[in-house]
Amino acid sequence: MTRYRTLIMSCLMAALMAAQAHSQDAGKPAKAEVDASKLKVSSLQVPAEGSSQELMDFIRTAQKVQPTTRKEYLELNRKVKAAADKVVAQEKDKTSQVYKDALQFSMHTGLTLMGEMKPAEATKAYQPYADYFNNLKQWTNSDLQLAMQVPQVCEQVDRQLAKKAYGEVARALLQSGHPQLVEIATMFKGSQQRLDLIGNVLDLKGTKYDGTAFDLASLRGKVVLVDFWATWCGPCIREHANIKKNYEKFHDKGFEVVGISIDEDREALDGFLKQHHIPWITVHEKGGRHPALQKYGIQGIPTMFLVDQEGKVISLEARGEMLTQLLEKTLGK
Structure with a gap:
């Protein structure tokens, strides 16, 4: 790959x-x-x-x-x-x-x-x-x-x-x-x-870090940030601080995060997750080859989709201050 x-x-x-x-x-x-x-x-x-x-x-x-x-x-x-x-x-x-x-x-x-x-x-x-x-x-x-x-x-x-x-x-x-x-x-x-995803349901499945199956549809009723990232991506790691801040503020109101790691090196991912105690869902396929990368033409990371309670995409650029603004709009301040 x-x-x-x-x-x-x-x-x-x-x-x-x-x-x-x-x-x-x-x-x-x-x-x-x-x-x-x-x-x-x-x-x-x-x-x-x-x-x-x-x-x-x-x-x-x-x-x-x-x-x-x-x-x-x-x-x-x-x-x-x-x-x-x-x-x-x-x-x-x-x-x-x-x-x-x-x-x-x-x-x-x-x-x-x-x-x-x-x-x-x-x-x-x-x-x-x-x-x-x-x-x-x-x-x-x-x-x-x-x-x-x-x-x-x-x-x-x-x-x-x-x-x-x-x-x-x-x-x-x-x-x-x-x-x-x-x-x-x-x-x-x-x-x-x-x-074409804006306003449409995001189809996303995969394998959780613990080896169990994941289906985004299981999180209907929640506002979900889908974050494509990797441990070697500097901007991704810097954005994690912003995600954590919003996760702590909005999680109890119905905000969830799904991090899709595209790391080829599983050991690097293991070490990162243990060191940083990431509280949200991590999805990882063997070799980092998640089908969504090709399906949605993701050419660079971090790439972040925000999905509403109905599973429909409301943003393809939910980063930084925009993420907070979107969460305030959908979940309240």
Whole structure:
């Protein structure tokens, strides 16, 4: 089983550095290093009439800039994307490495910007990605990274757009016929199903830590937090403090927690539970392979569903202060 890890979105600099590795100009003398400490986002100007080489040089220079605010980070993305789009538009040889690198720059930076858009604008910005994936004949690692990120960014913006993205990217992955890509496509189909859970009954069964059978339906009448987590997941462990606080406050009012551990190492789970005295239900399958991971397309942890007394999902993001607010709303203060 591919180990599920805490989801960390790749930042702009990582994407730029990955593409840069393929875009060095062989045989040309090295240029003097730019003093990164003197570069500012506001001082960067995209060449108005630059050649493809000049535009790519601009992009490499932009890599050296360290944004100090979110506003600067987004502005840097806009400028890099503008330069990359110019290369894509003017490069006649669509098989050249320069064209391919520029296209990757454009798509990765565009994805960052899409995450800041309103649904209607993001829907329009998403379409080139769908077209790109549909026309792919051979998938690269960069393509796969992009395919993993696009629906996730859409999910941040609009649930309906995310459902569309998961479905369309899944179809493109299936067309490849590659076993690993087909596996990811299956997960994306599950993600579509997850996004439809709000207002619907959550079907969840498994094996409790003590080896007995578990069925979420047995907890009807209670408000239940379903927490997908692992002992090696830092954010999961930090969130446990918040879960405990709410468990102590609301348990007597009808609040229950079901922690679904995806730990592959049973001994690590044993040690953690004994050390931390977790009072709620823990579900664990051999190797951490709970069927819900694929069924609901869970790509990162912690993932937390909150289920009401009728067994219907009322939130897919019941974390932090939002968990307290939802419990106060359903169970009272």
